Structures are given as C-alpha cells and as structure tokens.
Amino acid sequence: MATQTPKKPTLRTISDLSGLAVPTVSRALNDAPDIGKKTKDRVRQIAREIGYVPNRAGVRLRTGKTNVISLVLGTDNEVTDHTGQLVSSIARELRDTRYHMIVTPYFPDEDPMIPVRYIVETGSADAIILNRIEVADPRVAYLMERGFPFACYGRTKWKDTHPYFDFDNGSFGHQAVNSLLASGRRNIALLSPPQEQNYAQDMIRGASELIASSDASFRIVDGITGDDPGKVIQQIIADDLTRHPETDGLICPSTTAAIAAVVGGERVGRVIGRDLDVFAKEAIPFMSYFRSEIRTVREDVRMAGEFLARAAIQAIEEPDEPPLQKLVKGTAI
Amino acid sequence: MATQTPKKPTLRTISDLSGLAVPTVSRALNDAPDIGKKTKDRVRQIAREIGYVPNRAGVRLRTGKTNVISLVLGTDNEVTDHTGQLVSSIARELRDTRYHMIVTPYFPDEDPMIPVRYIVETGSADAIILNRIEVADPRVAYLMERGFPFACYGRTKWKDTHPYFDFDNGSFGHQAVNSLLASGRRNIALLSPPQEQNYAQDMIRGASELIASSDASFRIVDGITGDDPGKVIQQIIADDLTRHPETDGLICPSTTAAIAAVVGGERVGRVIGRDLDVFAKEAIPFMSYFRSEIRTVREDVRMAGEFLARAAIQAIEEPDEPPLQKLVKGTAI
DNA sequence: AGGCAAAACTATAACGTTATAGATTTTTCT
DNA sequence: AGAAAAATCTATAACGTTATAGTTTTGCCT
Numbered sequence: 001m002a003t004q005t006p007k008k009p010t011l012r013t014i015s016d017l018s019g020l021a022v023p024t025v026s027r028a029l030n031d032a033p034d035i036g037k038k039t040k041d042r043v044r045q046i047a048r049e050i051g052y053v054p055n056r057a058g059v060r061l062r063t064g065k066t067n068v069i070s071l072v073l074g075t076d077n078e079v080t081d082h083t084g085q086l087v088s089s090i091a092r093e094l095r096d097t098r099y100h101m102i103v104t105p106y107f108p109d110e111d112p113m114i115p116v117r118y119i120v121e122t123g124s125a126d127a128i129i130l131n132r133i134e135v136a137d138p139r140v141a142y143l144m145e146r147g148f149p150f151a152c153y154g155r156t157k158w159k160d161t162h163p164y165f166d167f168d169n170g171s172f173g174h175q176a177v178n179s180l181l182a183s184g185r186r187n188i189a190l191l192s193p194p195q196e197q198n199y200a201q202d203m204i205r206g207a208s209e210l211i212a213s214s215d216a217s218f219r220i221v222d223g224i225t226g227d228d229p230g231k232v233i234q235q236i237i238a239d240d241l242t243r244h245p246e247t248d249g250l251i252c253p254s255t256t257a258a259i260a261a262v263v264g265g266e267r268v269g270r271v272i273g274r275d276l277d278v279f280a281k282e283a284i285p286f287m288s289y290f291r292s293e294i295r296t297v298r299e300d301v302r303m304a305g306e307f308l309a310r311a312a313i314q315a316i317e318e319p320d321e322p323p324l325q326k327l328v329k330g331t332a333i
Numbered sequence: 334m335a336t337q338t339p340k341k342p343t344l345r346t347i348s349d350l351s352g353l354a355v356p357t358v359s360r361a362l363n364d365a366p367d368i369g370k371k372t373k374d375r376v377r378q379i380a381r382e383i384g385y386v387p388n389r390a391g392v393r394l395r396t397g398k399t400n401v402i403s404l405v406l407g408t409d410n411e412v413t414d415h416t417g418q419l420v421s422s423i424a425r426e427l428r429d430t431r432y433h434m435i436v437t438p439y440f441p442d443e444d445p446m447i448p449v450r451y452i453v454e455t456g457s458a459d460a461i462i463l464n465r466i467e468v469a470d471p472r473v474a475y476l477m478e479r480g481f482p483f484a485c486y487g488r489t490k491w492k493d494t495h496p497y498f499d500f501d502n503g504s505f506g507h508q509a510v511n512s513l514l515a516s517g518r519r520n521i522a523l524l525s526p527p528q529e530q531n532y533a534q535d536m537i538r539g540a541s542e543l544i545a546s547s548d549a550s551f552r553i554v555d556g557i558t559g560d561d562p563g564k565v566i567q568q569i570i571a572d573d574l575t576r577h578p579e580t581d582g583l584i585c586p587s588t589t590a591a592i593a594a595v596v597g598g599e600r601v602g603r604v605i606g607r608d609l610d611v612f613a614k615e616a617i618p619f620m621s622y623f624r625s626e627i628r629t630v631r632e633d634v635r636m637a638g639e640f641l642a643r644a645a646i647q648a649i650e651e652p653d654e655p656p657l658q659k660l661v662k663g664t665a666i
Numbered sequence: 667a668g669g670c671a672a673a674a675c676t677a678t679a680a681c682g683t684t685a686t687a688g689a690t691t692t693t694t695c696t
Numbered sequence: 697a698g699a700a701a702a703a704t705c706t707a708t709a710a711c712g713t714t715a716t717a718g719t720t721t722t723g724c725c726t
Contacts, residue, residue, distance in 0.1 A: 008456060010682060021706045026684060036704060053455045057399075058682030060390035061711045075421040081617065084416025088408040088438040095437075100457075102433050105421035122386045123341060124433075230618070284414065285563070343712060354676045359714060369674055391712030394681045 009050045017046050029054075067098045069312050070125035072115050072139075073105045074132035082283040082301045086153070089305025090129065097313060099126070112139055120148050127312040129153065133164075135198045149315035151308045151324070155198050163311035163323035165304045167281075169199040171329045172297050173206025176251040176279040177216075179295055179332070183277050185249035186216040189240065191233070191261060193253045195222075200253070207251060219244065230260040237264030241276075252280040258294055281330065297330035304328075342383045350379050362387075400431045402645050403458035405448050405472075406438045407465035415616040415634045419486070422638025423462065430646060432459070445472055453481050460645040462486065466497075468531045482648035484641045484657070488531050496644035496656035498637045500614075502532040504662045505630050506539025509584040509612040510549075512628055512665070516610050518582035519549040522573065524566070524594060526586045528555075533586070540584060552577065563593040570597030574609075585613040591627055614663065630663035637661075 011029075015022045020039065028035045028043035046052075060066050071090060075083065091101045102125065104115045112132070116139045119125050126149060130139055133154030143150045144162060152164040159166075173190075180188055190207055193200045204220060211218040221240050237260070241247055250265070252258040258280035262272055270276045273293040282296035311324035344362075348355045353376065361368045361376035379385075393399050404423060408416065424434045435458065437448045445465070449472045452458050459482060463472055466487030476483045477495060485497040506523075513521055523540055526533045537553060544551040554573050570593070574580055583598070585591035591613035595605055603609045606626040615629035644657035 008454075011684095012682080022682090023684070023707080024705055026682095027705090030684085034704060039704080051454070055394070055682050056457065057390045057393035058711095059684080061388070061394050061681090061713085062683040062685085064711080066390075073421060073424075075417065081414060081417040083418075083420065084408065084414040087416065087420050087436055088406060091406075091436045091438045092440070100435050102435055103420055103424045104428075105424045107425070121341075121384070124389065344714095345712080355712090356677080356714070357675055359712095360675090363714085367674060372674080388712050391681095392714080394683085394711090395713040395715085397681080 008055075009052045010055065011052075013050060014043060014046050014052060017050070018043060064123070066124060066126050067100065068102050068125040069094065069099050069127045069129060069309070069316075070102050070104050070115075070119050071129045072112070072119070072131075073103055074112065075105045076108050085284060085301040086131070086305045089302040090309045093306040093309035094313075099309075099313065101309075113142065116142060120146055126316045127151070129308050129312050133198055134196045135201065147319075149312065149319065151311035151315060153304060153308055155327075157198075159325070161323070163315050163325060165307040165311065165326045166199070166328070167299045167304075168327050168329045169202035169281075170206035170209075172281055173203040173208070173251070174210050175297055175330075175332055177207045177210040177214075177218075179279055180249035180251070180277055181210075181214055181216060183249075185277055186214075187219075187244070187246045188216055188249035188251065189219045189221050189244070189247050190251040191221045191237070191253060191257055203251075203253065216249075217246075219247070230256060233257055233260035234264035234267065237261040238268045241265055241268050241270060248276055250276060250278045252278060255280055255282050255284070255296065258296075259291075262291065262294065282333070296333045298333055299328075299330040341388075342385045343388065344385075346383060347376060347379050347385060350383070351376060397456070399457060399459050400433065401435050401458040402427065402432050402460045402462060402642070402649075403435050403437050403448075403452050404462045405445070405452070405464075406436055407445060408438045409441045418617060418634040419464070419638045422635040423642045426639040426642035427646075432642075432646065434642075446475065449475060453479055459649045460484070462641050462645050466531055467529045468534065480652075482645065482652065484644035484648060486637060486641055488660075490531075492658070494656070496648050496658060498640040498644065498659045499532070499661070500632045500637070501660050501662045502535035502614075503539035503542075505614055506536040506541070506584070507543050508630055508663075508665055510540045510543040510547075510551075512612055513582035513584070513610055514543070514547055514549060516582075518610055519547075520552075520577070520579045521549055521582035521584065522552045522554050522577070522580050523584040524554045524570070524586060524590055536584075536586065549582075550579075552580070563589060566590055566593035567597035567600065570594040571601045574598055574601050574603060581609055583609060583611045585611060588613055588615050588617070588629065591629075592624075595624065595627065615666070629666045631666055632661075632663040 011022045011025045014025045018025065020043065024035065025043055028040045029047060031040070056067060071087065073083065087103060094101050104119070106112055106115055116128060119128055128143065128148065128150040130150060131153040133140070133152045133156055135157050137156050140152060140156050140158065140162060144158065150162070152162060155164050155166045177188060188211065190204060192204060195201060208218060221236060250261055252261055258278050262278060265272065265276055272278055278294045280294060280296050282298050283301050285298065307326050314321060314324050344355045344358045347358045351358065353372065357368065358376055361373045362380060364373065389400060404420065406416065420436065427434050437452070439445050439448055449461060452461060461476065461481065461483040463483060464486040466473070466485045466489055468490050470489050473485060473489050473491065473495060477491065483495070485495060488497050488499045510521060521544065523537060525537060528534060541551060554569060583594055585594055591611050595611060598605065598609055605611055611627045613627060613629050615631050616634050618631065640659050647654060647657050
C-alpha cells in the first residue's frame with residue numbers, strides 16, 4: 001500500500017548540490033540583489049530539475065506571512081446558489097500565485113464577526129474576502145480599524161476607502177424600470193431583499209429615480225426571509241397581487257425570487273408576459289432555460305471572484321496603493 | 334489606521350507565566366501521559382485565559398502534518414450548482430476540528446490528475462476530497478497506491494476499499510421507473526450524463542432492472558455536453574421526441590437537465606404531465622418552486638459534505654480502521 | 667532509613683525558512 | 697600596484713512547535 005517517499009527537496013538539498021550556503025540559495029530563489037546572476041541561474045536550474053517547492057510551514061513560521069486568503073462566506077439555504085462559482089473563480093485566480101484560499105462559512109444563526117475576529121487575532125490568513133456586505137458592516141469597520149487587508153463583494157457606506165467589487169444595483173433598478181415602462185407597465189412593485197444589505201438600497205434608489213420622472217406608481221414589497229424563502233415569496237406575492245390588483249410590473253432581486261414570485265402570481269391567476277411583466281437579476285444563467293419571457297440582467301459572478309482575489313492580493317502586498325475597486329453593470333438579456 | 338498588536342501568546346508565554354518548561358506546557362496541552370493532572374489543569378487554565386492558539390506553522394513544520402484537507406473540485410458552468418452547499422457543509426463540519434479546508438478547483442479543459450499529484454508530492458494537505466468520481470478514476474487509483482488519505486463523493490469500481498459518500502443512483506433509477514410506470518407511462522427515455530461517471534451507470538442499471546420486469550420500452554439518450562449544457566439538452570430532447578413520438582416518460586439526472594428537457598419538449602408541442610412525465614434528481618430544492626408537476630428525488634448535499642469531512646478525518650487519523658462509507662437513497666417528493 | 671521504581675518534569679535539538687551582520691572576493695579608481 | 701569600494705557570498709540565529717533522551721522528584725517497599 002505505502003510507497004517509499006523520495007524525501008522532499010529543501011533548500012538544503014539545493015545547497016548540497018550546488019555547494020552554496022543555504023541562505024544563498026534562499027536569496028537566489030527570492031531574487032535578492034546581492035546574489036550574482038550566474039549563481040541565480042544555476043540555483044534556479046537545479047531547483048527546477050529537482051522540483052523544489054518552498055515548504056509553506058517554514059516560510060510561514062519565519063516570515064509570519066501565511067500566504068492564505070480566507071473567504072468568509074455567509075451561507076444559507078438559498079436555492080439557486082452562486083457560491084460555487086464564487087469559490088471556484090477565486091481559487092482559480094489564486095492558483096498561479098503564492099496564495100491558497102481557505103473557506104470559513106458562517107450561518108444565518110451565527111454572528112458574522114466571530115470568524116473575522118478569529119482570523120485577525122490568530123493571524124490565520126493574510127487577507128479576508130467578505131460577501132453579504134451591509135451598508136455599515138461592522139466587519140468592515142473592524143478590519144479597517146485594525147488595518148487588516150480585505151476585499152468586499154459589495155459596497156459599504158465607506159466604499160471610497162476600501163477594496164470592493166460590486167454589481168451596479170442602481171443601474172439594475174434603472175434598467176428594470178426602463179424595461180417595464182417601455183412595455184407599457186405603469187404599476188410597478190419591487191420585491192426587496194433585507195434592507196440592511198447595501199444592494200437593496202441601491203436597487204430601490206435606481207428604480208425610484210426613473211419612476212420619479214414618469215407617470216408610473218412604485219411600491220416596495222418587503223419580507224424575503226425564513227428557512228424556505230421560495231415558499232415565503234410565493235405567498236407574499238400572491239397576497240400582494242390580490243391586495244394590489246393593478247400591479248403589472250415586478251422587479252425581483254434574484255432568479256430564485258423571480259421563480260417563486262411567478263408561481264405566486266400564477267396562483268392568483270396572472271399570466272406572465274400578459275398581465276404581469278417580471279424583471280430579475282440573474283447571477284447564474286438560468287432563467288433563459290425555462291422562462292424566456294422573464295427579462296433579466298445577467299451578472300458574471302466569475303468576474304467578481306477573479307477581481308476580489310486580485311484586490312485581496314493588492315491589499316496585502318501594496319497596502320499603500322489606492323484600493324482596487326470595481327463597479328460593474330449587469331448585461332441585459 | 335494600524336493598531337498596536339499585543340503579540341500573540343505562544344507556548345513560551347505560558348511557560349513564563351507558569352514557570353514550567355516549554356515542552357512541558359506543550360505536553361500538558363497535548364495530554365501526554367507523563368504530565369501530572371494538577372499541572373495539566375493549571376496549564377490549560379492559563380491557556381484559556383490568555384487565549385492561546387497553537388501556531389499552525391510551528392506545528393506543521395515540526396510534525397509534518399498540515400492539518401489541511403484539500404477539496405479538489407471539478408467545476409464547470411453548471412447552471413444550478415450545488416457546489417456552494419458542498420463547500421460550506423464540509424467547511425462547517427471541519428470548523429470544530431483542527432482541520433482547515435483549502436479548495437483546489439480544476440476545469441473542464443484541465444487534467445484532474447494534476448492538482449492531486451501536486452498535493453501529494455508537495456505534501457500540502459493531509460487528505461483530499463474528490464468529486465466527479467469515475468468508475469475507474471485514475472486519481473483514486475493513484476491515491477490508493479500512494480497510501481494517501483482521501484474520500485470520494487461518489488463510488489468507483491474499487492468502492493469496497495475506500496471511503497466514500499454516494500447517493501444511490503440505482504435506487505433513483507428504480508424509483509423513477511416505478512413512478513412513471515405507476516402513471517401508466519410505457520415508453521421511457523433516460524437522459525444520461527457522461528457514462529464514465531459511475532452514477533450514470535448505476536442510474537441506468539437501476540432503471541433497466543425494473544423495466545425488464547415490465548412491458549415498457551426503455552431508451553438511453555446521450556449527449557449532455559458542451560459549454561452551454563442547457564441549450565444542448567433542449568435541442569437533444571426536442572430532436573429525440575420528434576424522432577420517437579411515442580415517448581411518454583423521461584428520466585433526467587438533474588433539475589437543470591429537467592428544466593432544459595421540459596423546454597425542449599414544450600418546443601415540440603408536449604404538455605408536461607399530460608403527454609410526458611418527467612422525473613429528475615434534485616440536489617438542491619428547486620423544482621418545487623416552479624414546476625410542481627415534475628417529480629423529483631431530493632438529495633441532501635449538506636449531508637454528503639458533512640460525511641465526507643468525517644470520512645477524510647478518519648482516513649487521516651485512523652488509517653487502519655475500515656473506511657467510512659455511506660450510500661444514501663434520495664427522498665421522493 | 668536506604669534503595670529503587672515510578673512519576674513528573676527539563677534540556678536539547680530539529681523541522682525549513684529567511685533576516686541580519688559579517689566575511690570574502692572581485693572590481694574600480696588613482 | 698595598492699587601497700577603497702562594490703559585489704557576492706557565508707555564519708548565525710530565530711520563528712513556534714514537539715520528539716527524544718535525560719534529570720529530578722516522589723512514592724513505595726523492606
């Protein structure tokens with residue numbers, strides 16, 4: 001079963017092979033200025049030949065750098081989940097760097113500060129990537145105060161001073177209203193996510209602005225919550241459409257919500273595309289497979305992951321540079 | 334911006350505080366037999382008070398154990414993705430252990446052996462968790478030969494000798510056929526995933542067995558592939574139903590596939606539930622939000638993740654115990 | 667009380683790396 | 697050619713942990 005392991009090469013191995021001292025080898029591989037070019041070439045050649053890879057524990061112990069980026073991931077029982085895309089795109093972007101990604105999930109019943117504090121206090125990562133950003137996110141406040149490198153998937157009210165990637169939800173609200181108005185809809189409802197999430201507010205603002213310059217009415221429907229959000233939304237929308245029968249346009253924050261809303265609408269007799277138009281955010285391509293009459297704005301989650309990885313690395317390695325920030329408009333389908 | 338860091342406590346700190354030698358402190362915390370009970374209690378008390386957490390790099394360097402479990406994750410552009418659930422459930426299960434999870438993704442155009450070989454050769458993890466298991470998976474063969482701890486999300490043909498979690502796809506095939514037969518369907522097609530995946534074969538076997546004892550016909554439809562599997566499936570099913578108009582029952586390997594198949598079916602005039610019944614595997618609760626007339630078998634991905642984490646730990650810590658194995662039937666909805 | 671075994675602790679070294687200061691060689695300048 | 701400067705290399709130590717071997721203390725038996 002077991003096999004003889006040929007003992008992993010270390011700096012010592014290269015030292016023996018080259019006749020150079022161990023620190024010289026180290027400095028050669030790290031491109032220190034006081035090592036001759038010929039020596040560097042020779043050392044690198046040997047390292048390549050014997051497949052030398054630095055021992056992470058040795059580096060970490062000596063330098064204090066973990067070479068780890070921790071993804072602190074808010075999770076719940078979401079139905080169409082783009083977490084997988086986020087995780088794999090971050091990890092892919094990190095693959096050709098010195099960094100590894102460790103995933104630290106937290107759950108709806110848990111305090112999101114705990115994993116963040118733990119990571120900072122134990123020094124178990126060089127940077128943190130956060131999702132589920134709130135307008136005044138206490139995790140962001142804490143990390144900024146401690147000077148700990150991080151990047152946000154979403155913006156806070158301090159957005160000018162920290163790295164982030166965000167989809168432009170103001171623009172989404174705008175596009176949604178624009179599309180519904182263009183189809184002649186005049187009584188528009190917006191199904192809102194929890195309003196402490198920054199993106200909810202942006203979305204509402206974007207929609208309101210355009211509504212204000214039209215003759216349409218606008219209403220916010222609250223209450224996405226609970227263990228089984230799909231079922232809850234079905235009920236909320238069914239009730240809401242009964243109470244407000246004039247509603248002819250609906251904006252949803254996700255494809256999941258849209259699906260549930262459509263079911264709720266059909267339950268009280270609406271025909272989508274005739275009585276009611278639905279417009280939704282689409283983080284993963286999905287709606288188009290099933291209900292092409294629902295209009296969506298597509299958001300490329302992989303792009304978010306890749307950017308966040310780079311932003312985190314810059315926060316670690318070039319803390320004095322201006323933080324990497326990106327605001328992206330989704331693509332209307 | 335930056336803050337004074339109060340210097341992380343180490344064994345040395347406890348040593349100074351207690352007057353004991355550093356190794357004594359270490360052995361006390363690790364419950365070594367040659368340390369007195371009173372001493373252990375005192376050391377642990379101090380450790381708790383000052384919030385001592387072992388330095389992972391120190392431990393790793395000295396012991397050679399990384400305390401890392403690597404999730405080697407096959408990914409693609411799947412639409413309804415349960416990867417997020419898998420990732421977070423594994424990470425959650427590991428949270429109260431000494432282990433961290435590192436995610437190493439690979440992509441459709443890449444050789445799945447590469448990350449596995451890299452991890453084993455550089456010793457960058459203590460165990461590996463694999464998904465997308467093939468019947469004769471070369472990664473499994475390699476890991477077994479090297480005696481490297483691992484756990485599989487799926488089974489191989491060597492399943493008796495390695496840890497795994499799997500959903501019983503034979504049972505799924507059985508349940509699907511059973512349900513379709515009970516609804517009076519007699520011309521059943523099965524949309525098959527790539528047949529080198531073990532679960533495809535199990536599914537086919539399970540379905541065939543029950544078909545054999547009936548008067549129904551059975552057909553396998555191949556060809557889930559490409560960058561945009563949803564679109565491909567729509568076309569395949571539309572074509573197939575045109576060529577085989579008698580088909581009245583369809584078994585799909587996922588909700589995604591089922592959605593695409595339904596669209597394809599409707600495109601050529603089928604009404605689901607009347608002309609055609611569809612039965613699908615449902616890894617994340619979804620179908621029920623939209624198309625309750627599609628019947629599914631629900632699989633609890635979180636359970637898979639939790640089990641795999643435990644199986645990996647056992648493979649590391651108790652290599653001589655029989656491997657943890659679990660085969661679970663999905664729940665018909 | 668003396669001797670001996672068991673229990674409890676300590677000293678030393680090592681894992682692989684890199685920061686620091688110092689030593690040697692080579693180059694440059696007059 | 698000789699001295700100073702620059703370039704290149706080496707010796708030492710340290711990061712925090714634990715394995716090993718060794719030492720001291722305690723308890724036990726006669």
